[in-house]
Amino acid sequence: MLEPQQRLEAFVKLGALFRDYIQFKSRAAEEDREENHLFVQLDRSVDLAGQKNGWFTEDQVQFALEVWGNCLAEERLSAWLEPYEITVNQNKLVALILAGNIPLVGFHDLLAVLLSGNNALVKLSSNDNVLLPALLNILEELAPGMKNHVRFEDEMLKDFDSVIATGSNNTARYFEYYFGKKPNIIRRNRNSAAVLKGTETKEELKALGRDVFQYYGLGCRSVSKLFIPQDFNFDLLFEAFESYRYLLEERKYQNNYDYNKAIYLMSKFPFLDNGFVMLKEDTSYASPIGTLFYERYEDLKQLKSQLQKDQEHIQCLVAKGFMENEVPFGRTQYPSLSDYADGVDTVEFLLKT
Template sequence: MQLQQRINAFIELGTFLKHFASETSAIEAPINENKVHFEAMQSAIVSAKNTNGWFTDDNLAYAFKSWSEALTQEQLTNWLSPYKISEERTAKAISIVMAGNIPLVGFHDFLCVLLAGHKAIAKVSSNDAALLPVLSNFLIAQEPAFKERITITSEKLPDFDAVIATGSDNTALYFNHYFGKYPSIIRKNRNSVAIIDGTESKAEMEALANDVFRYFGLGCRNVSKLYVPEGYDWDHLFNGMYSWKDVINNHKYMNNYDYNKAVYLMSLIPLLDNEFLLLKEDTAFSSPISVLFYQTYKDGTTLEALLAAEKAHIQCIVSKNHVPFGRAQKPNLNDYADGVDTMAFLLDL
């Protein structure tokens, strides 16, 4: 199976995902031989929502839309052009231990493994087990040679040659112990931050709200902490956040908001509150659901130096000079998690 054949299969998958990229989109006249995949995807979406209350129609559609836009000939070609992917490569078995915090969070690793010419052994999370099997079956229908290259399991991993594992700081200790003898990428907890300088427009603040609230803030690329200049006018931020006011209507989110607010108030901790988001001054990076931590700063250069020293804890920085507002959960294909080039790792095996 040549690289272009693999690319073509993923391009078809991108086209397939467009049908599910809107909460209200209808599948129009599916090709007969693909009807089974359309129906399987519809069923998987229902299963995903029933299994994981954070997987709403809106968030699922957003994930599908993002991947449909990424899996194009132009995007894939531009991404892969710097790499030398040999067609004579011996396929290695790569175990991918996937997290289940947001829909299809491990799909980029899955994509990298298969396009690099290896075999993907995907250990899916119980929180996100329904979607990948359907997408894999679609890929196999487009390119039958993938059948020998894809294994999906929720049980003990079969034999493998290398591993990519994503989890928390605690699970990373286990991963390092269990996978220590294998070539590996082990990912720990990371969070994203935003720097505000006070000159942002309302549109930029509304875009930042997407970085905060998309996937209910559960992703490592979601902004969980703000850095604002001393004397900042919070009305600018809250006016932008207002576009996400309906997030409080999700009962799981509302329960977190009510709980965290009660705990902080009982502890006499000062808060800023707009009735669907709590702002708490805190030096930590990882904030609870419904809470956004913040710190003030005097000098931008000093702040940049501080964040550089903390880069092991930061997934991305959102600001006018870093990742643009609104783009935190729309990474490019070469925006590798933790800054580790997954494709280079796979090609060096």
């Protein structure tokens, strides 16, 4: 059995591998590149993940690996875990029911379970069932014995001590029914929003595009809703978004964009369109792919009150000088290790249950 410090060292090595891999891929055209057999394993898993899920393009998966490579630096991991008392293995079996909307969306939960000294019983989403097993194989090479702490299960989960389940509002009801008697974290739908004042620079609006379009808008940290002043200039926003027009080259994105546009046209819903993303006035937070909802406001104080009431629906709020805990433009897809989903401290839960 690996002790918490040994597990930490394994993830530090994994982070270094991710960083080296991203650099290796950026030098792909160089003839004198030196290939690592673990890079070959990563290449195969990235390719297979894309074959099974068309949203998991090579660029998207590599972006996820790059973000995690930075998070798994030793100083960041140590700073994250420093407030907690993790001295010995907890040896509890924690069931993880993972989502599959973006690449490696469940990696943080697995990381928290293992570094808190516990073991994981993992039920993967069919949309993301390649990458985590591949990374566990690599971790086993970096730290023999790591596989003893993780088991993947396709059937009904049983004989576990606690559970962390991520899904929709509908699946949350089933999770509560089946797992309500166990210590649990049950996550529901959340979306991210941005508050614009109309004074943003083109660079800030372009950065907002990363918050909107990374992972095709499929993540809970993806901005799907804008709050704008009454006299907001949409031309500036469309101009800043223009560099993301390449999204139409991805068939799945284009099909969703075309489908939703047809629905709006047939339903005679008013919307704005620049040829690859639509802006529709709507009070909902969750917008379909290829669409960004917006809502006008008259008073920032009233808006702040409204957003505070809607906290349970919001994962990230992008803004500049608007309220506490806001996320700067362009940074929603670069979470820190302490940015817990739904704001629930996963490590504290694992240590206290």
